[in-house]
Amino acid sequence: MYGQHVFPQGFVFGGATAAYQVEGATHAYGKGLVAWDEHLAQQGRFSADPASDFYNRYEEDLELCERFGINGLRISIAWTRIFPTGIGEVNKEGVEFYHRLFQACRAHHVEPYVTLHHFDSPLEMYRAGDFLNRDVIDAFEAYARFCFEEYKDEVTYWFTFNEIATNALCRFIEGSWPMGEKYRIDKALQCEHNMMVAHARAVIAYKQGGYAGEIGIVHCLHIKYPYDPNSREDIIAASRDDVIKNRLLLDATFRGSYAADTREIMDYLADLSGGKLDIRAEDIELLTKAADLNDCMGVNYYRSQFVRAYDGENDIHSNSTGDKGSSRYALKGVGEYRMREGLKTTDWDWIIYPEGLYDLLMHIKLAYPNYKKLYITENGMGYKDTFENGIIDDEPRIDYIRQHLDWTLRAVEGGVNVMGYFVWSLQDQFSWTNGYNKRYGLFYVDFETQERYPKASAYWFEQLSRTGHLL
Numbered sequence: 201m202y203g204q205h206v207f208p209q210g211f212v213f214g215g216a217t218a219a220y221q222v223e224g225a226t227h228a229y230g231k232g233l234v235a236w237d238e239h240l241a242q243q244g245r246f247s248a249d250p251a252s253d254f255y256n257r258y259e260e261d262l263e264l265c266e267r268f269g270i271n272g273l274r275i276s277i278a279w280t281r282i283f284p285t286g287i288g289e290v291n292k293e294g295v296e297f298y299h300r301l302f303q304a305c306r307a308h309h310v311e312p313y314v315t316l317h318h319f320d321s322p323l324e325m326y327r328a329g330d331f332l333n334r335d336v337i338d339a340f341e342a343y344a345r346f347c348f349e350e351y352k353d354e355v356t357y358w359f360t361f362n363e364i365a366t367n368a369l370c371r372f373i374e375g376s377w378p379m380g381e382k383y384r385i386d387k388a389l390q391c392e393h394n395m396m397v398a399h400a401r402a403v404i405a406y407k408q409g410g411y412a413g414e415i416g417i418v419h420c421l422h423i424k425y426p427y428d429p430n431s432r433e434d435i436i437a438a439s440r441d442d443v444i445k446n447r448l449l450l451d452a453t454f455r456g457s458y459a460a461d462t463r464e465i466m467d468y469l470a471d472l473s474g475g476k477l478d479i480r481a482e483d484i485e486l487l488t489k490a491a492d493l494n495d496c497m498g499v500n501y502y503r504s505q506f507v508r509a510y511d512g513e514n515d516i517h518s519n520s521t522g523d524k525g526s527s528r529y530a531l532k533g534v535g536e537y538r539m540r541e542g543l544k545t546t547d548w549d550w551i552i553y554p555e556g557l558y559d560l561l562m563h564i565k566l567a568y569p570n571y572k573k574l575y576i577t578e579n580g581m582g583y584k585d586t587f588e589n590g591i592i593d594d595e596p597r598i599d600y601i602r603q604h605l606d607w608t609l610r611a612v613e614g615g616v617n618v619m620g621y622f623v624w625s626l627q628d629q630f631s632w633t634n635g636y637n638k639r640y641g642l643f644y645v646d647f648e649t650q651e652r653y654p655k656a657s658a659y660w661f662e663q664l665s666r667t668g669h670l671l
């Protein structure tokens with residue numbers, strides 16, 4: 201432990217959710233389809249209905265927030281509840297649902313932090329190429345403008361996108377997400393760039409609208425360490441991987457353009473899959489304009505990676521079952537992930553490395569000094585919780601969260617402006633490639649009955665949020 205262990209005044213202690221992972225009602229109340237609906241039905245492994253039935257039970261979840269001192273909630277709006285096909289006709293039932301939800305947040309003294317896009321593009325947009333098709337950028341901007349105006353009296357904090365890189369990586373490199381393709385680094389980078397342009401357009405629209413709130417973006421970032429810090433090849437490998445997962449996004453967000461070395465690596469990477477990037481002068485103009493307008497950025501952090509040079513065949517498998525040791529990440533010409541001795545992993549092979557969060561926050565401060573404010577918008581531990589004698593003892597999760605908060609505090613003491621921490625997740629919910637055995641919640645959800653039960657971590661988090669002291 202370090203320093204005073206006290207969080208700054210006004211620090212938000214929040215929980216996080218995402219529409220598709222909690223709401224259920226995927227085919228109800230006028231909602232349009234998303235690519236995940238089709239993908240999950242084809243897979244036949246699990247369904248996102250009713251997930252945590254948040255559509256019907258948000259009051260109950262907000263009551264729990266209030267009771268346990270959780271004063272902020274990340275919520276995302278499902279684009280297809282507002283515009284069922286992504287554009288055009290508005291679904292009034294969906295619009296009203298979010299009015300009710302945001303008003304309920306206020307009634308329970310929970311500040312909503314609202315994301316416009318959390319992996320749930322409309323099916324029709326997906327079929328048309330999603331963000332690889334620039335028409336989708338226009339549609340996204342129209343959707344964003346609609347939400348800013350409609351919810352201007354209820355929402356103060358906005359995020360445009362959640363985890364652009366995860367979206368691109370899982371779809372175009374890992375191939376584990378809907379309409380997945382494998383090893384198309386060029387498409388992944390193009391998709392990231394186009395989504396950053398869409399972000400810029402939404403930020404500019406928000407500021408032009410003269411709204412009083414704040415706007416930013418959420419990125420999932422992990423420091424890429426060379427497996428052997430003395431190996432030139434490993435340093436290069438880590439740097440290439442860093443461009444895909446971090447640097448492209450951070451440059452676009454805060455510099456408003458790509459630094460020369462970032463761009464050089466982007467071109468090298470695109471060429472590995474035989475592609476060329478389409479980055480236009482007008483895109484850079486938009487990114488530059490938005491770079492000064494962002495009010496904040498959300499950092500999702502779960503793990504770090506140790507990267508070794510790799511020139512073998514592409515070989516990527518993700519662990520979607522919780523069987524330890526079943527994942528592999530090796531990308532030809534980029535690098536492969538290796539485990540450092542002495543470190544622990546979750547059952548899903550995610551390396552637990554809380555120091556990485558400190559390194560990451562300090563890196564943002566030093567490399568992008570024009571950032572204004574950061575939130576840890578997701579951090580938490582996927583765990584196979586057990587419910588025994590009415591108790592859910594999730595000590596490993598408490599330990600995980602405590603350590604990450606400790607390193608966050610060290611970064612705050614090192615001068616990084618972090619103003620909130622949102623546990624992923626508020627309640628157990630649907631996990632994209634794992635369904636329901638990968639639980640993250642502070643509150644246990646019995647998916648048969650939809651009953652909620654506080655876990656040991658919820659009581660621990662309550663003490664933290666009420667005192668602001670990390671014990």
Ligand code: BGP
Pocket residue numbers: 218221362363366420500578582624630631632633634638
């Ligand atoms: C983040 C996403 C969340 C959430 C979390 C855990 O990348 O923003 O939506 O799912 O990761 O991931 P998973 O459910 O795959 O374990």
